[in-house]
Amino acid sequence: MHSAPDELFKALADPTRRALLERLLREGELNVRALTEQAGVSQPAVSKHLGVLRQAGLVLERPQGRIVHYRADARALAPLMDWIRFYAVFWDERMDRLEQLLNRMDQ
Amino acid sequence: MTPAADATTTAVVVERRLPHSLDKVWRALTQGPLLESWLMANDFEPVVGHRFTFRMPPMEGWNGVTDCEVLSVVPQRELSYTWNASGAEAAGGLRTVVTWTLHAQADGVLVRMAQSGFRPQDRRNEMGAKYGWERNLGQLEAVVAKLP
Numbered sequence: 001m002h003s004a005p006d007e008l009f010k011a012l013a014d015p016t017r018r019a020l021l022e023r024l025l026r027e028g029e030l031n032v033r034a035l036t037e038q039a040g041v042s043q044p045a046v047s048k049h050l051g052v053l054r055q056a057g058l059v060l061e062r063p064q065g066r067i068v069h070y071r072a073d074a075r076a077l078a079p080l081m082d083w084i085r086f087y088a089v090f091w092d093e094r095m096d097r098l099e100q101l102l103n104r105m106d107q
Numbered sequence: 108m109t110p111a112a113d114a115t116t117t118a119v120v121v122e123r124r125l126p127h128s129l130d131k132v133w134r135a136l137t138q139g140p141l142l143e144s145w146l147m148a149n150d151f152e153p154v155v156g157h158r159f160t161f162r163m164p165p166m167e168g169w170n171g172v173t174d175c176e177v178l179s180v181v182p183q184r185e186l187s188y189t190w191n192a193s194g195a196e197a198a199g200g201l202r203t204v205v206t207w208t209l210h211a212q213a214d215g216v217l218v219r220m221a222q223s224g225f226r227p228q229d230r231r232n233e234m235g236a237k238y239g240w241e242r243n244l245g246q247l248e249a250v251v252a253k254l255p
Contacts, residue, residue: 091121091220097145098218101135102127 008076011056016041017049021058024072031067118223126215129183136186136207147173151188153180160193170194175205184209190222201225 012018020035032050036043050070053059057076062069125132135141137153147161157177165171174193180186186207192200203224210217 087119087222087225088121091119091222094146095121095123095218095220098135099123099125101141101145102125102131105127105131105135105141 008056008058011052011058014049014052016045017053020046020049021053021072024059024070025074029062029069029071031069035070117225118221119225120219120221122217122219124212124215124217129209129211129216132209132216132218133183137180151175151177153177153186155180159188161190170196178204179206 012021016039020039023035023038024030032043032046035050036046039046039049041049050059050061054061054070058073059070060073062071135145137151139149139151142149142151147163149161150159151157151161152159155177159175159177161173161175163171170193172193174191174197175188178187178189188205190201190203190205191197192202203222206221206223208219208221210219
C-alpha cells in the first residue's frame with residue numbers, strides 16, 4: 001500500500017500534482033471534475049496526475065457509482081516531514097508532560 | 108567526536124522554567140518509572156555507559172525503538188545520552204545526543220534540553236537538494252499543520 005520514498009518524492013516533484021494534493025488537503029474529498037476546474041490542465045491530465053499521487057499513497061479513492069471521489073492521505077507525507085521540526089514539537093509536548101508530572105509529585 | 112561539536116550538524120533546543128525543586132526535576136529525569144510517565148517506556152539507569160532503549164508503539168516508517176547510551180551524569184546538573192535509530196533503521200539513520208542541563212533559580216529550575224547531531228544528510232535536506240522542491244514544502248506543511 002505504501003510506496004518507496006523515491007516514488008513519493010517524484011510524485012511531489014510536479015507542481016500540478018502538488019497543487020492537486022494541496023487542494024485535497026484543504027477541501028477534503030473531491031471528484032475529477034471539481035479538481036479539473038482549477039487545475040489549469042485537461043481532465044485526462046488530472047486523472048493521470050491523480051494516478052501518480054495514488055500510486056505514491058498520497059491520495060485515496062472512493063468509487064460511488066460512476067463517480068470516483070478522491071481524498072488526500074496526509075500520513076503518506078510522513079517520510080518528508082522535517083525531522084528537526086518533528087523533534088522540536090516532540091520535546092515541547094514532552095516538557096508539558098514533565099511539568100504535569102512535577103505538579104502531581106507536589107501533591 | 109560529539110555531534111554537537113560538528114559545525115555541519117544542527118540541534119533542537121527546548122527550555123522550560125519549572126517552579127519546582129532541583130531534586131524533584133532530577134528525579135523525574137532519572138527514575139525509570141517517572142521518566143516513563145512523561146517521556147517513554149525505558150530501561151534507563153543513571154549510570155555512565157549504561158545502554159538502554161526508549162520504546163513507543165511502532166508506526167508507519169518507524170519501529171518505535173530509540174537506542175541510547177548514557178554519556179554523562181552530574182546529579183542535579185547535567186544528564187546526557189545518545190539518541191539513535193535502532194535495528195534495521197540504525198544504518199544511516201538518526202544519530203543524535205540528548206543533553207539535559209538544570210540551572211537552579213530563585214523560583215525553581217531552568218531546564219534545558221538540547222538534542223544535537225541532526226546531519227545535513229538526514230532525510231529532508233538530502234531529498235530537498237535532490238529534487239529541488241524544498242521551497243515548496245513549506246506551503247504543503249502549512250496545509251498539513253492545519254488539519255484537524
